[in-house]
Amino acid sequence: MLAPSIRQDIYNIYGFVRFADEIVDTFHDYNKEELFNLFENDLNLALTNKISLNPILNSFQHTVHTFNIPKDLIDSFMSSMKMDLTKKVYQTNEEYAEYIYGSADVVGLMCLKVFVNGNNDQYEELKQSAMRLGSAFQKVNFLRDLKADHDDLNRTYFPNTNLNQLDEASKKLIIEEIEADFAAGFEGIQRLPLEAKFGVYTAYVYYKKLLSKLKKTPSMAIKTTRIRVPDYQKVGLLAKCYVNYRLNII
Numbered sequence: 001m002l003a004p005s006i007r008q009d010i011y012n013i014y015g016f017v018r019f020a021d022e023i024v025d026t027f028h029d030y031n032k033e034e035l036f037n038l039f040e041n042d043l044n045l046a047l048t049n050k051i052s053l054n055p056i057l058n059s060f061q062h063t064v065h066t067f068n069i070p071k072d073l074i075d076s077f078m079s080s081m082k083m084d085l086t087k088k089v090y091q092t093n094e095e096y097a098e099y100i101y102g103s104a105d106v107v108g109l110m111c112l113k114v115f116v117n118g119n120n121d122q123y124e125e126l127k128q129s130a131m132r133l134g135s136a137f138q139k140v141n142f143l144r145d146l147k148a149d150h151d152d153l154n155r156t157y158f159p160n161t162n163l164n165q166l167d168e169a170s171k172k173l174i175i176e177e178i179e180a181d182f183a184a185g186f187e188g189i190q191r192l193p194l195e196a197k198f199g200v201y202t203a204y205v206y207y208k209k210l211l212s213k214l215k216k217t218p219s220m221a222i223k224t225t226r227i228r229v230p231d232y233q234k235v236g237l238l239a240k241c242y243v244n245y246r247l248n249i250i
Contacts, residue, residue, distance in 0.1 A: 001202050003195035009063040009114045016043075016060035017077065017107055024084040025153065033085050040078055047071070067113040074110075076102040089156045096159045100135050108134030115196035122193075129188020133204065136181035140207050143174060143214050146222050171219040178211055190250055201250050202241040209237060 002010055023036050046052035046061040063069065080102025090096045108130040116122040142149065142157045146166070149155045161170050182204070189201050206229065213227050229237075244250050 001199035006114050006117075006195050008059075009067065010111060012059040012063040013107070013110050013114070015056045019056050020078065020081045024081050036082065036085060043074075043078070047074075063114065067118065069110050069113050073106040076106045078102075084155070088154050090159050093159055096157065099157065100138050101131070104134040104138035105131040106134075111196075115193055115200075117193070117195075126188045126191060129185050129191075132181045133185025133188065133200075136178050136185055137203070137207055139174070139178045139181065140211050140214070143171075143178075143222065144210060144227055147224060147226060166219045166223050168219050171222070175211065175215055182208060182211070197250065198241070198245045201245060202238060205237050205241050206234065209233065 020036070020039065023039060024032055027035060042052060042054055042057055043060075046054070046057040047064060050061060050065060052058040052061060064074070080099050083099055083102075087095075087099075090099060109127065112123060112126055112130040116126070149157065158170075158174060161174070186204060189197065189204055192200055209229050210227065213229065214222060217227055
């Protein structure tokens, strides 16, 4: 759903962030901290030398240098991933915001660098919307993956929320926060270059549908199951998005 001219570079960013996330979330039988440190060292060498024998890092460094992705975005992402090695509970709004910025907002900004193809004025104009959309996607993931994060990984991302007794009032506050992020993110989608608009808009519609299902699900049921959008509904959403995109009514 992205134009061929930018598709590979978005793959390259995704491969990098997926790799780091897998180390901290799934390599349970190994020394995760040691592996992550090795990965971070290889990353820094790849960025410095503009080559790596790790094909994922080699692809990522190519995109970083092609689109001048700032190193501080990469550092913030790695910092949030590193938090997942040891931090289990986010007790303050400041900790929560820092984690989301590094784990989601900066990924949106990396992609935005590719979407605007070096246009710094456009990047600055869309920056806040890209961050809010990244936040919305991440918070929906947190809510959808509540059971796995809490029961399997012993993580609690939402501050001031008792996930053992998640009530409707707490769920409502979380959803209202996500809806505000979506509203701000949508303003940016409307102004994206055509190469990126259809793909990002489709992701937005999919995540909005997921949030709608979470909104209708009783709070304690969210804690015991993983809500998903069935494949037949995904096909319907895709078709609707394509029609809206072609008619320019996004």
